[in-house]
Amino acid sequence: MKYPYGSVYKEQKLFTMAFFINRTSFFIFLCASLLCACKQETQWKGQAPIKKVSTQTVPIQLQFKGTFDLGDGVFMSNDYMGARLNGVARTNDTLISVLITPENLPINPSPWYGFKIWSETEKEIFVKLTYNENAFHRYDPRISRDGQKWEVLDSLKYQVDIKIWEEREVPENLTMKISIGKDTLWISAQELITSSEVDIWMDKLASKSFVSKSKIGESKVGRPINLLTIGTSDDQKMIIAISRQHPPEVTGFLAMKAFVEILCSDAKMAKKFRARYNTYVVPLVNPDGVDNGHWRHNYGGIDLNRDWKDFKQPETSAIRDFMKQKVTQTGGKFYFGVDFHSTWEDIFYTINPELKGNMPGLIPELIASIGNELEDYKPNVKPSLGAGNEITSKAFFFNEFGAESLTYEVGDNTPREFVRQKGEIAAMQLMELMLK
Numbered sequence: 150m151k152y153p154y155g156s157v158y159k160e161q162k163l164f165t166m167a168f169f170i171n172r173t174s175f176f177i178f179l180c181a182s183l184l185c186a187c188k189q190e191t192q193w194k195g196q197a198p199i200k201k202v203s204t205q206t207v208p209i210q211l212q213f214k215g216t217f218d219l220g221d222g223v224f225m226s227n228d229y230m231g232a233r234l235n236g237v238a239r240t241n242d243t244l245i246s247v248l249i250t251p252e253n254l255p256i257n258p259s260p261w262y263g264f265k266i267w268s269e270t271e272k273e274i275f276v277k278l279t280y281n282e283n284a285f286h287r288y289d290p291r292i293s294r295d296g297q298k299w300e301v302l303d304s305l306k307y308q309v310d311i312k313i314w315e316e317r318e319v320p321e322n323l324t325m326k327i328s329i330g331k332d333t334l335w336i337s338a339q340e341l342i343t344s345s346e347v348d349i350w351m352d353k354l355a356s357k358s359f360v361s362k363s364k365i366g367e368s369k370v371g372r373p374i375n376l377l378t379i380g381t382s383d384d385q386k387m388i389i390a391i392s393r394q395h396p397p398e399v400t401g402f403l404a405m406k407a408f409v410e411i412l413c414s415d416a417k418m419a420k421k422f423r424a425r426y427n428t429y430v431v432p433l434v435n436p437d438g439v440d441n442g443h444w445r446h447n448y449g450g451i452d453l454n455r456d457w458k459d460f461k462q463p464e465t466s467a468i469r470d471f472m473k474q475k476v477t478q479t480g481g482k483f484y485f486g487v488d489f490h491s492t493w494e495d496i497f498y499t500i501n502p503e504l505k506g507n508m509p510g511l512i513p514e515l516i517a518s519i520g521n522e523l524e525d526y527k528p529n530v531k532p533s534l535g536a537g538n539e540i541t542s543k544a545f546f547f548n549e550f551g552a553e554s555l556t557y558e559v560g561d562n563t564p565r566e567f568v569r570q571k572g573e574i575a576a577m578q579l580m581e582l583m584l585k
């Protein structure tokens with residue numbers, strides 16, 4: 150693919166660049182690069198069946214955090230929650246090259262990035278996002294002036310290089326043209342929603358009489374694993390919803406948020422539902438990963454959605470222990486479980502529909518009714534073929550508790566208004582079906 154910006158794009162190998170960062174960060178960057186270079190055999194398996202893998206803790210690579218003086222009055226920073234910027238270099242007067250690497254390898258290619266940039270004088274500048282060799286660009290840039298309100302960067306302002314990867318064309322890197330000045334510009338892979346934003350949202354919901362917030366465990370480095378309890382029932386009938394096992398999957402989180410807000414609403418159906426069912430929600434399963442700007446793993450270097458059988462990580466173990474304790478203490482049952490994620494497109498991963506849980510037929514009916522409620526929308530459904538893959542949350546909810554379960558995947562680029570609308574409809578349809 151040809152760039153429109155001409156001479157700026159004389160290719161330069163990143164390791165030949167002069168780094169405007171201190172020695173420690175250069176060393177960290179070098180280690181990260183070597184780590185990446187040694188693991189080129191890692192291959193992404195797309196949507197193929199999930200294989201069992203070890204979920205024993207492995208080391209992760211930490212970022213050097215700080216403000217980088219790029220000369221000529223231009224600065225960048227990754228010194229905030231949710232940032233990711235592993236190396237940066239001023240290539241020439243108008244081009245800054247940024248390196249984004251993962252927390253550890255092997256890993257699925259979902260390169261999260263996030264940094265701030267500002268300049269003492271107003272100017273236009275090019276910023277090139279580059280990745281380690283076995284990754285490729287995935288998230289088109291979002292920009293913000295305050296870290297709160299985000300918009301997609303106009304597609305006329307960026308270009309990608311294409312490479313062939315596993316016999317398909319993928320974007321190798323991205324170069325964007327941005328205007329900078331004294332006011333900080335935030336650039337991020339998706340909207341920045343870290344544990345502090347999630348806490349504010351949870352606290353607001355918990356001000357309702359029928360909602361409470363509690364801690365059910367701690368992450369690898371001691372962040373709370375928080376739970377919302379919604380409802381006034383006697384716990385004989387329960388449902389569970391979780392989100393953000395994978396840090397960059399913000400659209401999945403937004404769908405969960407819309408879903409939960411309907412369960413907490415003043416709608417007649419919601420009131421009736423809360424009297425019959427208690428809903429348990431863990432909105433942020435992987436707070437360490439989110440706050441450290443990880444691509445996918447927790448602080449133990451593990452994909453948490455592969456740890457629902459061996460339970461080697463504290464985040465998954467906390468949810469397992471909570472659910473088991475609930476059932477033991479109350480004699481109640483979990484009837485439904487949903488885990489919200491994001492991927493290339495909207496899709497529902499379900500348990501083999503021939504297997505019967507505590508409310509047979511619920512999931513196919515739910516998906517069909519969501520489809521009926523939305524104009525011009527045909528749900529994309531992928532059932533597991535066997536008894537449910539045994540290492541994901543969806544399989545655990547079903548196999549351990551008989552909860553009818555699904556993985557609710559939202560596309561990275563699905564319009565946010567549609568994400569919200571579908572999340573709300575999913576909640577309404579679920580309540581209606583479960584109250585029948």
Ligand SMILES: [Zn+2]
Pocket residue numbers: 395398490491
């Ligand atoms: Zn995911």
